[in-house]
Amino acid sequence: MEAKRHEDYRQEKERLTYIKKIIEEEIDLLRHKTYTHVNEDVIPHMVYMDNQRMKKLNGAFLNPYFGRIHFKESNQSKIADIYIGKASLMDHESDHDGVMLITDWRAPISTLYYDRNIGPVDYHCPAGRIDGDLLLKRNYKIEDGYLEKITDIDVTALDEMLLEALEDKKDTKLKDIVSTIQSEQNAIIRADLAKSLIIQGVAGSGKTTIALHRIAYLIYTYQHRYKPDEFMIIAPNKLFLQYIEDMLPELGVEDVEQTTMEILTRDIVSESFSIGENDDKLKRMIENKNHEEIKALRALSKIKTGMAYKEILDVFIYEMIHDILPRDDFIFEGVLFIRADKLSAMFYEYYKRYSVLKSIQMIKNVLKTQFENHKNDIEDNIYQSIKDAQINLNDTGIDMVQDNETMKKMHLEQQKRFKHMKKNFMKQMHAYLKEPKKSILQYYKQFLMNTDLIKRLVGDEAYLMGAFKEMSKHIRTKKMVEIEDLPALMYLQYQLKSTEKIQVKHIVIDEGQDFGTFQFYVLKAIMKEATFTILGDIAQGIHYHRGTQDWKVIQQQVFKEECQVKYLQKSYRTTVEIMDAANKVIEKVDDDNIITAHPVLRHGLQVQKIKKENDMDIVDAIAMELNKYKRDYHSIAIICKNNGQCEKMYHHMINKGIHVQWLKDKEAEYSQQIVLLPSYLAKGLEFDCVIIPDGSQDHYKMNKLDGMLLYVCMTRALHALNIYYVKESSDLLM
Ligand SMILES: Nc1ncnc2c1ncn2[C@@H]1O[C@H](COP(=O)(O)OP(=O)(O)OP(=O)(O)O)[C@@H](O)[C@H]1O
Numbered sequence: 239m240e241a242k243r244h245e246d247y248r249q250e251k252e253r254l255t256y257i258k259k260i261i262e263e264e265i266d267l268l269r270h271k272t273y274t275h276v277n278e279d280v281i282p283h284m285v286y287m288d289n290q291r292m293k294k295l296n297g298a299f300l301n302p303y304f305g306r307i308h309f310k311e312s313n314q315s316k317i318a319d320i321y322i323g324k325a326s327l328m329d330h331e332s333d334h335d336g337v338m339l340i341t342d343w344r345a346p347i348s349t350l351y352y353d354r355n356i357g358p359v360d361y362h363c364p365a366g367r368i369d370g371d372l373l374l375k376r377n378y379k380i381e382d383g384y385l386e387k388i389t390d391i392d393v394t395a396l397d398e399m400l401l402e403a404l405e406d407k408k409d410t411k412l413k414d415i416v417s418t419i420q421s422e423q424n425a426i427i428r429a430d431l432a433k434s435l436i437i438q439g440v441a442g443s444g445k446t447t448i449a450l451h452r453i454a455y456l457i458y459t460y461q462h463r464y465k466p467d468e469f470m471i472i473a474p475n476k477l478f479l480q481y482i483e484d485m486l487p488e489l490g491v492e493d494v495e496q497t498t499m500e501i502l503t504r505d506i507v508s509e510s511f512s513i514g515e516n517d518d519k520l521k522r523m524i525e526n527k528n529h530e531e532i533k534a535l536r537a538l539s540k541i542k543t544g545m546a547y548k549e550i551l552d553v554f555i556y557e558m559i560h561d562i563l564p565r566d567d568f569i570f571e572g573v574l575f576i577r578a579d580k581l582s583a584m585f586y587e588y589y590k591r592y593s594v595l596k597s598i599q600m601i602k603n604v605l606k607t608q609f610e611n612h613k614n615d616i617e618d619n620i621y622q623s624i625k626d627a628q629i630n631l632n633d634t635g636i637d638m639v640q641d642n643e644t645m646k647k648m649h650l651e652q653q654k655r656f657k658h659m660k661k662n663f664m665k666q667m668h669a670y671l672k673e674p675k676k677s678i679l680q681y682y683k684q685f686l687m688n689t690d691l692i693k694r695l696v697g698d699e700a701y702l703m704g705a706f707k708e709m710s711k712h713i714r715t716k717k718m719v720e721i722e723d724l725p726a727l728m729y730l731q732y733q734l735k736s737t738e739k740i741q742v743k744h745i746v747i748d749e750g751q752d753f754g755t756f757q758f759y760v761l762k763a764i765m766k767e768a769t770f771t772i773l774g775d776i777a778q779g780i781h782y783h784r785g786t787q788d789w790k791v792i793q794q795q796v797f798k799e800e801c802q803v804k805y806l807q808k809s810y811r812t813t814v815e816i817m818d819a820a821n822k823v824i825e826k827v828d829d830d831n832i833i834t835a836h837p838v839l840r841h842g843l844q845v846q847k848i849k850k851e852n853d854m855d856i857v858d859a860i861a862m863e864l865n866k867y868k869r870d871y872h873s874i875a876i877i878c879k880n881n882g883q884c885e886k887m888y889h890h891m892i893n894k895g896i897h898v899q900w901l902k903d904k905e906a907e908y909s910q911q912i913v914l915l916p917s918y919l920a921k922g923l924e925f926d927c928v929i930i931p932d933g934s935q936d937h938y939k940m941n942k943l944d945g946m947l948l949y950v951c952m953t954r955a956l957h958a959l960n961i962y963y964v965k966e967s968s969d970l971l972m
Pocket residue numbers: 400403404407412413415418419420423439440441442443444445446447448775778810811921922923924953
């Protein structure tokens with residue numbers, strides 16, 4: 239309700255004034271802080287921390303808290319009065335020193351605000367389970383430092399607040415949702431770090447938002463154990479990173495590694511190579527009418543991202559080790575250091591968890607230690623061999639050692655060999671046990687050219703054999719791989735060389751349905767210590783040729799069941815009208831793993847399906863519409879199925895004098911109110927209003943890929959969706 243009408247308005251207003259005063263004082267203190275009397279080395283860090291705090295306080299001054307709870311712990315008489323905000327605040331006024339004025343939304347007790355109703359409750363904190371009664375749950379709307387609304391929450395009020403938040407979106411970028419996190423989202427954000435999680439969430443269920451809030455929560459909760467840079471977010475592309483970039487600092491998170499699969503592979507395999515365009519295959523599949531070629535592309539991608547590929551790479555690595563391992567024993571100056579069979583056992587048994595390079599280095603270290611221990615034996619043998627040689631030289635058979643001249647010669651020879659003993663040992667050892675010296679790209683090329691292995695993988699499919707050959711040519715001539723090759727490159731790096739520099743504790747992967755089994759496997763192998771939160775939606779799996787179509791496969795083959803799959807079925811983005819229309823489309827895609835969305839009860843305009851005589855009429859109609867929509871909406875997207883359609887549309891728009899930004903690839907930065915983009919680039923993004931200019935039967939056919947693409951386009955809209963078609967609309971829209 240309007241704040242002024244609430245019975246506690248006066249106290250609440252006074253409280254807000256007091257809090258703002260405390261914040262102002264802290265800002266003032268920081269502004270005038272001097273760094274005398276502190277060690278010079280720590281000054282940069284202190285300045286950095288103080289600047290961070292200052293940023294937080296400036297934000298908090300305008301909107302210091304959003305919630306309040308009263309909690310009475312069992313067996314305690316005192317009622318805890320807790321205000322919850324984005325940043326915590328302590329009272330340093332003399333008589334309240336140390337009292338918490340605002341509690342961070344990530345603190346254990348704050349879960350009561352998100353997750354529990356008035357009455358008996360419990361929550362968990364480091365000290366264990368705490369029982370008690372929740373006596374009050376209140377929400378505030380504070381804007382620019384003024385108290386506008388106070389709402390005492392029961393279940394209905396919660397829905398109202400959520401609806402208000404959803405209707406009130408005013409930005410093209412994703413925003414934090416700390417004041418309206420829903421119970422099922424809260425459970426994921428606060429899930430135990432020690433276990434990996436897969437979240438199957440429908441379009442608009444808040445996966446990306448949750449991913450970022452989870453990172454913020456983990457950093458806060460484990461701040462004494464892990465540094466922020468031990469957490470990592472893997473996003474699908476740079477456009478997406480740009481889309482989320484404002485939210486992490488807003489949530490008080492800095493220094494978290496935000497990366498894409500391409501960047502990460504380059505970090506791990508630090509060699510120079512180029513990677514084909516991320517969407518290249520998908521584009522060809524969308525645009526190409528040649529079914530045979532599409533079949534081949536799909537099959538190739540499937541192979542390279544599946545576990546069979548890993549297994550065949552294992553054979554390649556095994557054969558390589560077999561070639562590296564010497565057949566002979568290692569003997570130096572007559573001393574046996576290691577027998578060939580023992581060496582191979584060491585390699586395959588003791589050191590099997592290490593890379594080939596690391597194993598060789600460890601075995602060499604063992605040999606070096608042995609060298610030190612056997613020095614006397616080696617010297618004796620050297621002496622004896624010189625002596626024997628001298629005797630052999632003298633065919634009289636008489637011991638010539640007593641001869642002075644001979645003695646001198648022998649002594650010199652002995653000194654020389656003693657002096658170079660270590661050097662010679664090392665030389666012989668390195669020649670005996672050779673390290674993998676080629677680049678990872680060269681090994682990969684070698685693998686691709688191994689027709690025996692590739693044949694084992696693809697059988698008698700000549701077109702696939704040809705495709706593998708073609709790939710090895712690309713690597714040879716252009717040093718170029720495809721996005722589907724990245725797991726293999728990482729795996730070779732991991733198995734042959736080393737990946738030790740990556741020390742991550744938790745990885746959050748968004749749009750996880752675009753990752754194949756092998757990709758997850760290799761990430762898990764490399765980031766041994768890390769657990770995962772994987773968020774995705776099978777219904778949006780437009781890259782299913784290389785992605786995941788069933789989470790159970792990932793659960794079983796990668797995580798060996800040590801990972802739970804959780805489901806989010808409520809969609810917060812779109813109106814009921816839009817979601818119902820989108821659900822009808824996705825229901826036509828024949829896939830048992832697809833889960834349809836339940837829209838949160840927010841109604842809006844009906845979806846417009848508009849027939850026109852020809853493309854030019856469509857452009858005219860859109861031009862008219864845009865004039866109106868520009869006033870009503872902050873972000874408008876015209877989403878065509880492919881780039882070819884976008885190009886046509888773009889030229890028509892320009893001719894009509896309409897200013898529109900055409901997003902062609904994932905490196906693009908989008909900054910304008912009206913954007914034009916192809917369907918596959920729209921995934922993950924959202925817009926107030928979406929216009930689909932090519933909803934005709936000619937463009938979207940009744941097949942899985944087209945169904946998913948259309949579903950993705952439709953579910954990008956928050957408030958309005960218009961679909962145009964010529965002659966007949968797509969059967970998917972019937
Ligand atoms: N609890 C919430 N309170 C307010 N807004 C929310 C809440 N949860 C989600 N939203 C809003 O719903 C929209 C969709 O969220 P988000 O983009 O994170 O969903 P998603 O599951 O990643 O979607 P998609 O898979 O379709 O890309 C965003 O505008 C987000 O702010």
